[in-house]
Amino acid sequence: MNHPLEPDFAELIERVAGSHDKAAFAALFHHFAPKIRSYLRRLGVGDTMADDLTQEVMLSVWRRAGQYDRRLAAPATWVYTIARNKRIDALRRDRGAETSLDDTIEQEPDDAPLSDEIAIARQMREKVLVAVDALPPDQARLLKVFYFEEKSHSVIAEEMELPLGTVKSRLRLALAKMRTLMNMND
Amino acid sequence: MDMDDVRQELLMAFAAGRLAEPVTLAIATHVALNPKAHAVVRAYEELGGRFLEELEPEPLPPGSLDAVMALLDTPPVTPRPRTGIQQDPSIPPVLARYLPAPIDQLPWKRLGPVAEYPLLKEVAGYKTQLLRIQAGRKVPQHTHDGNELTVVLRGAYGDGIGHYARGDLSVADGSINHQPKADEGEECLCLAVTDARLRLTGTLGRLLNPFIRF
Numbered sequence: 001m002n003h004p005l006e007p008d009f010a011e012l013i014e015r016v017a018g019s020h021d022k023a024a025f026a027a028l029f030h031h032f033a034p035k036i037r038s039y040l041r042r043l044g045v046g047d048t049m050a051d052d053l054t055q056e057v058m059l060s061v062w063r064r065a066g067q068y069d070r071r072l073a074a075p076a077t078w079v080y081t082i083a084r085n086k087r088i089d090a091l092r093r094d095r096g097a098e099t100s101l102d103d104t105i106e107q108e109p110d111d112a113p114l115s116d117e118i119a120i121a122r123q124m125r126e127k128v129l130v131a132v133d134a135l136p137p138d139q140a141r142l143l144k145v146f147y148f149e150e151k152s153h154s155v156i157a158e159e160m161e162l163p164l165g166t167v168k169s170r171l172r173l174a175l176a177k178m179r180t181l182m183n184m185n186d
Numbered sequence: 187m188d189m190d191d192v193r194q195e196l197l198m199a200f201a202a203g204r205l206a207e208p209v210t211l212a213i214a215t216h217v218a219l220n221p222k223a224h225a226v227v228r229a230y231e232e233l234g235g236r237f238l239e240e241l242e243p244e245p246l247p248p249g250s251l252d253a254v255m256a257l258l259d260t261p262p263v264t265p266r267p268r269t270g271i272q273q274d275p276s277i278p279p280v281l282a283r284y285l286p287a288p289i290d291q292l293p294w295k296r297l298g299p300v301a302e303y304p305l306l307k308e309v310a311g312y313k314t315q316l317l318r319i320q321a322g323r324k325v326p327q328h329t330h331d332g333n334e335l336t337v338v339l340r341g342a343y344g345d346g347i348g349h350y351a352r353g354d355l356s357v358a359d360g361s362i363n364h365q366p367k368a369d370e371g372e373e374c375l376c377l378a379v380t381d382a383r384l385r386l387t388g389t390l391g392r393l394l395n396p397f398i399r400f
Contacts, residue, residue, distance in 0.1 A: 022255065029251050034243030041244060051247060055254050062258050073228065077235030084203035084234065092207065120225040128229035129236075147202035148237045172191075179194050182229070 006031075009075035010068075017065035029058050032076075036083045043087060043150050053090055057083045071118045073125075124182070131181035139174035146171055192357045196335075197223060201230030208312040211281065211305075212335045212355070212379045218278035219337070219353030276340040276352075281377065285316075289375070292316070299323030299368075305377075313380040319343060319368040326365070332381035334358045336366075341374035343367060 007027055015024035036057050040050040060082045068078050132140050142160075145151050153171070157164040199205050200213040217223045274288060284305050285292065294301040299320045306314040319325055321341070335357055342351040345364040350356050358364060368374035 020258075022258065025258070026251060026255070029254065032238075033246055033250065035238050035241050037246055038241040038244040039238055042241070051250065054246060055250060058254050059257055062254075063262060074232060074235050076239045077228075077231050080234040080238045081231055083238070088203055088210070117221060117225070120221065121228050124225040124229035125232050128232055132233060132236075143198075144233070144237055147198055147204060148234060150202075150204060175191065175195060175198070178198075179191070182226075 010070040013061070013065050013068045013075055013078070014070070016062060017068065025058075025062055028061060032061070032079050033058055036079070039080075039083055040087060045087065045090075049090065053083075053086055057086050060086065069118075072121045127182045128178070131178050134181055135174055135177060139170055139177070142167065142171050143174050143178070192333075192359075193355060194226075196355075196357070197226050198230045201227050201234060206312065207309055208306050208314040208379045209335065209381075211284065211314065212337055212377055214280040215278055215339070215377055216337045216353065216355040218280055219339075220355070223353075223355070276375065281339075289316075294318065298326070300325055311381065313378075315378050317374075317376045317378050319366065319374040319376070321368055321373050322370040324365050324367040332359075334378060334380045336379075337377045339375045339377060341372040342369045343374045343376070344369070 009028065009031065012021075012024040012028050015021040016028070033054050037050050037054045040053055041047075045053060057079070061079060064082070068075075073081075132143070135143070138160075142156065145156055146153075151159075153167050154164055156162075157167040160167065162170075196205070196209070196213055197217075200210065200217070205213060217227050274282070277285070277289065292303045294303050300323075301318040303316040304314065305316065306312065316339075317325075317336075319341075335355060336350070338350045338352050338354050340352060342349065343366045344350070345356070345358075345366040347358075347364060348356060
């Protein structure tokens with residue numbers, strides 16, 4: 001949900017796509033670049049690398065703005081997936097790999113008409129946000145820390161001053177609840 | 187452990203970018219072929235988006251915006267390796283990138299009714315393979331020391347526990363003694379990733395190991 005005073009980021013991305021609007025891009029940069037940097041740093045990316053990768057992510061935002069579809073993802077979600085893939089690619093580059101996940105990972109599944117996909121995406125998106133809001137705050141936080149901050153069970157236990165077993169059982173509980181709330185048991 | 191829980195956790199971990207490369211490849215292939223899995227991943231990515239929005243911004247060094255602005259009018263220079271396999275509709279691009287040649291021209295190693303082609307050999311701790319099972323034939327009965335993820339690309343197979351067609355993901359742990367059998371009439375082409383060392387015992391074990399360890 002955008003803050004009332006915040007610009008409409010979806011519209012800014014669309015302006016970049018539609019008319020190569022550099023002012024719109026600058027506004028996206030001001031908002032997202034410092035968050036991307038923060039995201040990368042939390043995942044243990046070093047300072048210089050985080051700066052470089054953030055610039056690469058923003059360059060992808062510019063180049064791939066035409067692929068953004070506001071019906072399928074929130075602006076922050078789209079930016080997040082680019083940052084995630086860039087980071088994975090950077091790790092693979094360290095290993096000497098040449099192929100890039102960045103522009104292949106988001107493929108349209110075959111045989112799915114876009115209208116179906118949009119409907120399913122909207123439905124799932126609403127469900128996941130409702131589900132995560134319905135979790136007790138400690139469980140929601142655990143999910144986020146475990147998945148998006150790449151911390152191990154034991155590091156989380158230490159930071160939250162909880163026994164390791166408690167962390168594990170709460171995490172499993174949170175996952176099971178998410179699954180139930182999202183009706184994914186079929 | 188309930189295999190649906192494992193599938194769920196794999197999709198979330200994939201959305202979070204936390205899976206080792208062979209597992210990422212298996213899940214990305216599954217997601218590319220399966221609209222429902224794709225929708226679930228998209229939903230979990232919303233959590234990633236929300237997480238990104240909640241982060242305290244960290245300022246970039248001065249001049250960063252100018253540096254990027256200076257590049258905006260430059261066309262991307264990265265050459266895209268093309269193998270021609272992109273034309274094969276049974277292979278999603280995310281997987282095609284890893285193949286040096288079209289399916290029929292890969293150096294397959296034939297073992298009875300099954301032919302194997304290894305991928306990602308440089309990634310320690312995992313065995314990643316394309317498998318072709320002849321129509322109507324069985325894979326020799328086996329258990330796994332670790333976990334096995336299988337994504338069907340073409341054809342279908344059953345293993346007495348389930349039946350899997352194009353785009354389906356099966357998750358088997360060491361406790362499952364199964365004997366996959368390809369359906370009659372068509373060869374079954376799959377991507378299989380085995381984590382050779384650990385068993386699934388209540389957590390995802392190695393499957394969830396962060397990418398960065400490799």
